[in-house]
Amino acid sequence: MTKLNTFEQAVADYEPVLGLETHIELDTRTKMFCGCSTAFGAEPNTQVCPVCLALPGALPVANKAAVEATIKIGLALNCRIAEWTRFARKNYFYPDMPKNFQTSQYEEPLCEDGYVEVVVDGEVHRVEIERVHLEEDTGKTLHVGGATGRIHGATESLVDYNRAGIPLVEIVTRPVPGTGALAPEVARAYTAELRDIVRSLGVSDVRMEQGSLRCDVNLSLNKPGEEWGTRTETKNVNSLRSVERAVRYEVRRQSALLDAGERIFQETRHFHEATGETSPGRSKEEATDYRYFPEPDLAVMEPSREWVEELRAALPELPRKRRERLQAAWALGDKEMQSVVNADAVELIEATVAAGTTASGAVKWWLGELSRRANESGDELGALAITPEQVAELQGMVDDGRLNDKLARQVIDGVLAGEGSPAEVAAKRGLEVVSDTGALEAAVDEAIAANPAVADKIRGGTHAAAGVLIGAVMKATKGQADAGTVRQIIIDKLS
Ligand SMILES: [Zn+2]
Numbered sequence: 001m002t003k004l005n006t007f008e009q010a011v012a013d014y015e016p017v018l019g020l021e022t023h024i025e026l027d028t029r030t031k032m033f034c035g036c037s038t039a040f041g042a043e044p045n046t047q048v049c050p051v052c053l054a055l056p057g058a059l060p061v062a063n064k065a066a067v068e069a070t071i072k073i074g075l076a077l078n079c080r081i082a083e084w085t086r087f088a089r090k091n092y093f094y095p096d097m098p099k100n101f102q103t104s105q106y107e108e109p110l111c112e113d114g115y116v117e118v119v120v121d122g123e124v125h126r127v128e129i130e131r132v133h134l135e136e137d138t139g140k141t142l143h144v145g146g147a148t149g150r151i152h153g154a155t156e157s158l159v160d161y162n163r164a165g166i167p168l169v170e171i172v173t174r175p176v177p178g179t180g181a182l183a184p185e186v187a188r189a190y191t192a193e194l195r196d197i198v199r200s201l202g203v204s205d206v207r208m209e210q211g212s213l214r215c216d217v218n219l220s221l222n223k224p225g226e227e228w229g230t231r232t233e234t235k236n237v238n239s240l241r242s243v244e245r246a247v248r249y250e251v252r253r254q255s256a257l258l259d260a261g262e263r264i265f266q267e268t269r270h271f272h273e274a275t276g277e278t279s280p281g282r283s284k285e286e287a288t289d290y291r292y293f294p295e296p297d298l299a300v301m302e303p304s305r306e307w308v309e310e311l312r313a314a315l316p317e318l319p320r321k322r323r324e325r326l327q328a329a330w331a332l333g334d335k336e337m338q339s340v341v342n343a344d345a346v347e348l349i350e351a352t353v354a355a356g357t358t359a360s361g362a363v364k365w366w367l368g369e370l371s372r373r374a375n376e377s378g379d380e381l382g383a384l385a386i387t388p389e390q391v392a393e394l395q396g397m398v399d400d401g402r403l404n405d406k407l408a409r410q411v412i413d414g415v416l417a418g419e420g421s422p423a424e425v426a427a428k429r430g431l432e433v434v435s436d437t438g439a440l441e442a443a444v445d446e447a448i449a450a451n452p453a454v455a456d457k458i459r460g461g462t463h464a465a466a467g468v469l470i471g472a473v474m475k476a477t478k479g480q481a482d483a484g485t486v487r488q489i490i491i492d493k494l495s
Contacts (some may be wrong), residue, residue, distance in 0.1 A: 001257035002256075004253055005255045007181075007251060007252055009255070013259075014178065015221065016220070017211065017220045017222065017229075020243075021171070021173075024168065024169045024170075024171065024213050025168055025204060026203055027068050028167055031113050033062060033298075034060065038167075044158070048164070060103065066167035071111065072201050085108045086108050086294055087103050087134075088108075089102070089295050090103075091290055102136060104134075105192065106292040110301075110303075112130070113129070113130070117127050118192075130174045136165045140163050171361065183251065191215055192344060198213075200316050201316065208239050211238060214236045214238060216234065216236065218398040219245060219254070221255055227386060228264065229264060232264065232265075242271060265280075267280055277474075280463065314463075323337065331359065332359070342469070343366065344380060344452065345381055349366055355469050357399075358395070366406060373412070386412065401433060402433055403422075403426065407432070433480055434482075437489070444469065447469045448469065451469060463491060470487055471492075474486070
């Protein structure tokens with residue numbers, strides 16, 4: 001059992017230094033150095049050729065669309081775009097890498113020296129970008145015959161090279177000191193911002209759950225005033241929530257080790273979704289272990305300044321600008337908008353409004369009931385089994401008086417359980433507001449008869465007393481009455 005400190009104790013004694021390395025799969029039509037398709041989900045080893053299988057004599061050619069996409073990312077991250085750049089061989093052996101080296105970039109990356117600003121708790125944190133470079137993905141290994149899908153206990157390992165050679169962009173931050181107790185939130189906010197920026201550029205679908213955006217989280221601790229500590233690298237963290245949890249866990253684990261006088265090993269670590277823990281992987285190689293050297297089979301690239309400026313001029317509206325525009329359009333205060341951003345609900349609310357409901361209606365559901373459900377189940381908000389269109393439909397039924405908020409929450413139960421659209425769930429479960437005035441009047445008459453003293457008060461002009469009768473009617477109709485209508489009927493009858 002790993003000994004852990006509480007997070008609060010850990011950040012009281014130590015200063016965390018973060019670092020993030022993010023891999024993004026570009027959605028180019030063809031691979032990085034050959035014409036093979038990048039389409040997802042094909043039969044294993046059907047999207048391969050002599051180049052991506054590294055057969056003798058095969059020669060790579062760089063994919064211009066991938067270079068262009070990387071320059072766009074660099075520009076959106078405020079980077080300098082290299083005037084002269086080339087690929088390098090990163091040498092290591094792994095069975096899912098047919099060449100025995102990865103074509104990557106080393107001393108001459110395509111983009112350098114940028115930054116991203118993220119807001120956490122009303123504070124702006126500037127995360128410096130060291131480099132943005134282009135490389136190729138590896139294939140995929142499948143371990144079969146065992147219980148866990150891991151290599152331990154497997155009887156065979158199968159390799160699928162369809163993914164080998166798909167363009168990957170790697171975005172590396174400089175170390176980020178000074179975040180203190182906010183380190184987990186800053187890591188999450190940075191990853192979310194990066195994802196949103198890349199999505200706005202339309203160069204990747206950046207789906208963390210499908211692995212098209214993968215995050216390696218570096219973390220070290222040091223005592224205030226002392227040198228930075230040894231860092232660990234938690235690999236392939238694949239949700240925003242997990243990024244936050246991985247940082248939190250490493251802070252707690254490392255601080256306990258340091259307190260015990262032990263040392264931190266420079267190593268990669270695996271993150272476990274189920275427990276939120278990390279476990280040791282391999283000891284981390286230094287760059288020199290990879291014996292990088294310039295790739296002799298690919299030409300040097302010199303992106304012309306005209307091309308770079310053309311791409312800069314054509315950049316779309318970036319997320320920060322877009323959030324400012326939406327905040328004004330939705331008439332939200334800074335705090336409320338920050339809650340929307342923190343809940344990762346900007347796009348969901350935008351889509352809900354586009355589907356025909358008001359901003360306040362959309363915000364109410366996504367930040368309220370649906371956020372609560374997501375927290376309960378440990379899901380991302382966007383992973384809930386309800387679409388923005390369905391939320392718009394739900395609020396539409398509330399606006400029409402067919403549902404009240406209480407019934408609407410029961411309708412959400414049904415939609416999340418896969419029973420259909422809000423209208424279908426309401427019909428199946430009999431959840432519509434009782435709009436039959438005859439039935440409501442009868443229920444009001446009963447309530448008046450059962451509460452003569454209250455009825456007298458209302459007759460005497462104390463309308464506030466109507467609450468008791470409304471409550472009785474709601475109870476009698478199992479919450480399916482519209483409170484406003486009931487109130488009106490009561491007052492009409494007693495005045
Ligand atoms: Zn190929």
